[in-house]
Amino acid sequence: MNTWETIEFGSAPFDIIDGDRGKNYPKQDEFLDTGFCLFLNAANVTRNGFDFARYQFITEQKDNVLRKGKLKRNDVVLTTRGTIGNSAFFNTSIPFEHMRINSGMVILRCNKEMILPAYLYHYLRSPQFHGQVNSLRSGVAQPQLPIRDMRHIKLPLPKLPIQQAISDILSAYDDLIENNRRRIQLLEESARLLYREWFVRLRFPDHEHIKIIAGVPEGWEKKKIAETTDTYGGGTPSTKVSEYWVGGNITWFIPKDLSNNDCLVLLGSEKKITEEGLKKSSAKMLPPETILMTSRASIGYFGLYDGAACTNQGFISIVPRKNFLKLYLLHNLMGRKEEILSRAGGTTYKEINKTTFRNMSLAIPPDHLLKQFDSFAYDVVKQVRILKKQEAALKQARDLLLPRLMNGEIEV
Numbered sequence: 001m002n003t004w005e006t007i008e009f010g011s012a013p014f015d016i017i018d019g020d021r022g023k024n025y026p027k028q029d030e031f032l033d034t035g036f037c038l039f040l041n042a043a044n045v046t047r048n049g050f051d052f053a054r055y056q057f058i059t060e061q062k063d064n065v066l067r068k069g070k071l072k073r074n075d076v077v078l079t080t081r082g083t084i085g086n087s088a089f090f091n092t093s094i095p096f097e098h099m100r101i102n103s104g105m106v107i108l109r110c111n112k113e114m115i116l117p118a119y120l121y122h123y124l125r126s127p128q129f130h131g132q133v134n135s136l137r138s139g140v141a142q143p144q145l146p147i148r149d150m151r152h153i154k155l156p157l158p159k160l161p162i163q164q165a166i167s168d169i170l171s172a173y174d175d176l177i178e179n180n181r182r183r184i185q186l187l188e189e190s191a192r193l194l195y196r197e198w199f200v201r202l203r204f205p206d207h208e209h210i211k212i213i214a215g216v217p218e219g220w221e222k223k224k225i226a227e228t229t230d231t232y233g234g235g236t237p238s239t240k241v242s243e244y245w246v247g248g249n250i251t252w253f254i255p256k257d258l259s260n261n262d263c264l265v266l267l268g269s270e271k272k273i274t275e276e277g278l279k280k281s282s283a284k285m286l287p288p289e290t291i292l293m294t295s296r297a298s299i300g301y302f303g304l305y306d307g308a309a310c311t312n313q314g315f316i317s318i319v320p321r322k323n324f325l326k327l328y329l330l331h332n333l334m335g336r337k338e339e340i341l342s343r344a345g346g347t348t349y350k351e352i353n354k355t356t357f358r359n360m361s362l363a364i365p366p367d368h369l370l371k372q373f374d375s376f377a378y379d380v381v382k383q384v385r386i387l388k389k390q391e392a393a394l395k396q397a398r399d400l401l402l403p404r405l406m407n408g409e410i411e412v
Helices: 060-065 117-124 127-136 160-200 255-259 275-279 323-334 337-342 354-358 367-406
Strands: 005-008 014-018 037-039 075-079 087-090 105-110 154-157 221-224 229-232 250-253 271-273 291-294 302-305 315-320 361-364
Touching: 037 060, 075 117, 087 117, 105 117, 117 127, 117 154, 117 160, 117 367, 127 367, 160 323, 160 367, 229 354, 250 255, 250 275, 250 302, 255 291, 255 302, 291 323, 302 323, 315 323, 323 337, 323 361, 323 367
Parallel strands: none
Antiparallel strands: 005 154, 014 105, 075 087, 075 105, 221 361, 229 315, 250 271, 291 302, 291 315
8 A cells, every 4th residue: 555646536537527507407397207318316326336216317409408417438426415425337237328417416537547437436435435525525404525625535546457456356246246136126027027917917827717807807805905904103212312222223114224225125224223212102013024115205115024123104014914915915015106106195295194005995816826926926035035135245245345455455
């Protein structure tokens, strides 16, 4: 490390490129679900790179009138407003050809004869970088990192062969993590496809011999959700009482735990509460594999956790009275998100209450079909859980290695 040069961002061998903030900046009604150019939003750039769970586009005509902020391959994106310090790498694995940053981001475009984009991207994920960002951030209601302040961030800059070696090591971890994510997506998609084939298109085993009466196969029942499940709310212990939080080991989910998760399987919660906090709140302990559904503000996110847990008040938690109904019900509800949203009320924030939810109807296939689907779908859940735990272990190993590589503690 003693031979590594340390430079400031202001003199670094990359350009800091701002987005277009002028009169042509897209208005809300100009964003589309499909289009020519993906226009990044804050949710697309995370601590772990790009996330395209939700995205928006602009037309080619709109793209052509914007002056700045168009990405080129091997650019690095850094968020500078709101959630600051998140980064992503626009390498060849990203499936979109045309992308633009929004006004809360900058592009870092490298001179590859002096700094490798992959090396810069990995540095932006290091504790050294985030420590500097936290010391430079300004603003309370809306944290920000202006370019003038960003220029003072220090960057260790070893020779290119060392940059390449560091990038190769960390990218190997990233590739394994990404491979697990793709396998998880394929597994979950297989369960969704089977659900649609059997229970939406009604091409279930032996469907040729079953009559369809009023749109429902003969032998299926129509019931309210209340007739088939028990539902529970949640609660939050007072944040003013430290005994409810400090040293807590009870898993306590908030909607953010689900909205930030990239699959159905949950490995744990960001926050924990104590036994005393549980007793002194309306939170309720739920059995393993309870269907967790967010019901307030961010409505319609779902998760499964394999241990006992509780939630805050932003959930309706669902326990079917027949266990083999669980994964059918979960996929049924996931496919009805728009309906659930349409039933939500409230002015300050939208919420679907338990009474409204419990009155929703449910078509219930015969037990033998439910059991066949449950067997397949639960095997998917088990495989996803294994992959998710492997992914978590890989992230932990990478994140322990990253600062030591960036400090020069490990010779490469």
